[in-house]
Amino acid sequence: MVKSAPDRYHDIRDAVRALCAQFPDSYHREVDARRGYPEAFVDALTKAGWLAALIPQEYGGSGLGLAEASVIMEEINRSGANAGACHGQMYNMGTLLRHGSDAQKRLFLPKIASGEWRLQSMGVTEPTSGTDTTKIRTTAVRRGDAYVVNGQKVWISRVQHSEWMILLARTTPLAEVQKKTDGMSIFLVGLRAAEKSGMTVRPIANMVNHETNELFFENLEIPAENLIGTEGHGFKYILDGLNAERTLIAAECIGDGRWFIDRVTAYAGERVVFGRPIGQNQGVQFPIAEAHIEVEAADLMRFKACALFDAHAPCGAEANMAKYLAAKASWEAANACLQFHGGFGFAHEYDVERKFRETRLYQVAPISTNLILSYVAEHLLGLPRSF
Ligand SMILES: Cc1cc2nc3c(=O)[nH]c(=O)nc-3n(C[C@H](O)[C@H](O)[C@H](O)COP(=O)(O)OP(=O)(O)OC[C@H]3O[C@@H](n4cnc5c(N)ncnc54)[C@H](O)[C@@H]3O)c2cc1C
DSSP: OOOOOOOTTHHHHHHHHHHHHTSOHHHHHHHHHTTOOOHHHHHHHHHTTGGGTTSOGGGTSOOOOHHHHHHHHHHHHHTTOOGGGTHHHHHHHHHHHHHSOHHHHHHHHHHHHHTSSOOOEEEOOOTTTTTOGGGOOOEEEEETTEEEEEEEEEEEETGGGOSEEEEEEESSOGGGOSSTTSSEEEEEEEHHHHHHTTEEEEEOOOSSSOOEEEEEEEEEEEEGGGEESSTTBHHHHHHHHHHHHHHHHHHHHHHHHHHHHHHHHHHHHHOEETTEEGGGSHHHHHHHHHHHHHHHHHHHHHHHHHHHHHTTOOOHHHHHHHHHHHHHHHHHHHHHHHHHTGGGGGSGGGOHHHHHHHHHGGGTSSSOHHHHHHHIIIIISOOOOOO
């Protein structure tokens, strides 16, 4: 295994590793091959309480910080699994925790902590607006005690394995707001009831084994009490939650990066071609060493983002930069790992091609690399805005 400096999270690391060890590569490979959901794995993580790490103790969780939560996600990916099946459970509830009413928190959080309810889905992206979230067309119009939702979402993950979804919709038309980020609201949507009346789910077959869907809303009624926070402030609430999401996904990429480096280092040490291990060639060593350096650097930014988040300090810059660095590092590590496995990298039984597909996603979702660069250029460096 790659040597990284020991940190203060070794108890969590050891415990998560022990649980993950019960689910060998063959388990994840088989789930991937049938495009299934890793039910038993997610169930074990839930029962052990790991997915409730960020829920305060008064609501039945363990009240840990983002740093600890990120270590859990990192270890899941480092074990060869894919936290994408369950990471929504970690960060979606943060939106509820920070902006929900006392009644909502008392109702939802203990059930999420116990695993009775899953809040794994977040519906933001739309086919026509893409990354330009303020242009979303899904509307929620107040009618009596309910909001009536019409519109469409795309790429909405884990709908089939979640009881609830956080939905972003426009409650005031764009033309009527002062700032384009105003006038959007977030709601808790009961997915099973919605499927029966007003919401159609169409799964999207995709490159990764990632359960994701198109959603169509036609006069879906959401009880007004399911609005989170104040009407019209939803965009701000969502952004707030995205910092946790980005930091956790950075940690997953760090876990992936370390998995790739472990695998390629072992393979390059053993595979003999031209009478010597391929890892004796500097052309093989250097890309692996470079990827390792980049993973370690990304790790520092991940913990910086976590420290700020846990101190309730602004962390948008660090969360974005951590996601950027980690996704890039894991992708470099993935390329080196695939390359130096030669033809064997393409064989399912080595798991490299599966992890390669999985880690590639994080250049695009939940925010593309270009949009992070744009954020840094315009918001941190003060360059003129391009949109
Ligand atoms: C497997 C998967 C799961 C997902 N899960 C969810 C989910 O659960 N919930 C959810 O709401 N969304 C989800 N998404 C959506 C994801 O967040 C978006 O795909 C991502 O934000 C990019 O948006 P887009 O696909 O609309 O790309 P677009 O906005 O159409 O952009 C396409 C590309 O153009 C480039 N680009 C766009 N604008 C600019 C610019 N101004 N400057 C420079 N480059 C630019 C970027 O490189 C970008 O990658 C998921 C996506 C995938 C693939």
